[in-house]
Amino acid sequence: MSVFVGVDGGGTRTRAVVIDAEGRELARAEDEGAVVTAHRPDDAVEAVRRAVGAALEKSGGRRQAEVLWAGLAGAGTAAPRAAVTRALRGLDLAERLIVGTDVEAAFYSAFAGGPGLLVIVGTGSIVWARNEDGAERRVGGWGRTLGDEGSGYWIGLEGLRRLTRSADGRAEPTTMEGPLLQACGIHAVDEAVGWVETATKSQIASLAPHVVACADEGDDAATSVVAEAVEHLEVMVRTAGEVGGDVVLWGGLVAPGGPLRGRVSEAVGSLGLRVVAEEVDPPLGAARLARAARGG
């Protein structure tokens, strides 16, 4: 019996799902995360090897799938994608290998090949849209230094920046100071300069809920950071939304229960688009992409 494997690999973890020819889930496994780079594809390849190997083993002692669809963070540009594809091909995990991005896998999970608009706001941010004709459009997702506007990383950093401006007299005091310093484990704004140099992207993003909480309580600086974040996301959705379709909000900040879900839903609604509450399961989406590619 042929099986199909999907992989969702990002900075936090790598997950693999095995499904059968009828699309039924047979097994699932998880390993460490790794973002693909052109210079160092090995970490990501190794994580994929372990996750896929474990999932195939669980699905009945298999060693190979018919198709492996690997959705990997960082594989959106040509050079890293080529490097990781070459290395994965050498592992013989499947008769056929397709490398795409984690975002494409998430999108397929949300819209099953149909049109739609996926807004991901977690540590990073990106909007991915697909129209009735299959034309796709990406807005944002340029990484933490150049892009990821409105993301948890962006909001956390803007929160800290407001503290520095308040500390040197450029801005009024803000109620963010207590919660943010405590979350960073430091005692003074001065220490934030050193903290931020060694903090991970996720650690900085973990400050975002505190910023949103201060905005909810009426703090001016926090309110302006959150308003700017939502404005960035609204521009991204409007740009991608020219292709139309329903909108799924996904990622820690905007998934159901997320601290920015209400504000971003409202912004999306103001653009005349409709938010639908689809489940998003990227490794399952990738497995379905693998199955859809059989015999192709």
Added chain:
Amino acid sequence: MSVFVGVDGGGTRTRAVVIDAEGRELARAEDEGAVVTAHRPDDAVEAVRRAVGAALEKSGGRRQAEVLWAGLAGAGTAAPRAAVTRALRGLDLAERLIVGTDVEAAFYSAFAGGPGLLVIVGTGSIVWARNEDGAERRVGGWGRTLGDEGSGYWIGLEGLRRLTRSADGRAEPTTMEGPLLQACGIHAVDEAVGWVETATKSQIASLAPHVVACADEGDDAATSVVAEAVEHLEVMVRTAGEVGGDVVLWGGLVAPGGPLRGRVSEAVGSLGLRVVAEEVDPPLGAARLARAARGG
């Protein structure tokens, strides 16, 4: 005969100047740059040792000064300053050692202990002010991740960010694309994501003159980046300028002939402050601080 040594140490280079009791310059030497951190003070200490050693040697084979005033980037906060002071003390370069920042040394060079307002806009940005009573005030200078608003680093990064927004449809095309991609040595905006992760702070700052040139030629995106930069700097000067005094503009972007000098001078003038064209020689300023501290 007693001599006094001043040091100006930053990311690019470490310079030492030896003066005599009458304030006459006897010798000058230069070494590699190093920014002081609490975890690794050694690089900066080694650079100071070599630069001071060479300058003392040149000044007539001396081994020790009466006072050494070391103005070091990164020594503005307590922990790094304590670490580097301890390590420098062990070298016995002077009977008396004072550690301050590169900005304090530059300020003393510009205003000779009097009141004034020093605006530094190079790779980073900071405003340092001192009033008639000697009270000092720092605005900005929180480092590249949290601060340095309006600096070369900030302008370069904003220029690249505009390219990404133009590339994914959020903004109109900009004439910055050609010059910035060429300056980065890359062929497509996609590659900027990888470029920026490995670029140095100075490499990113070196993009700023291209952004200003595009603004001068009327490009909308470049014009808005430059206007935002000047606005940030104006807020910094206004905040520090509450103490009053003349203004010296220093650093690659605003020193005489610098691409932002005209715009920033105008912004400073609009605040009712006067720009004066003092020479700024930070290691000499540090040496004069050393001399001023004799017998103290």
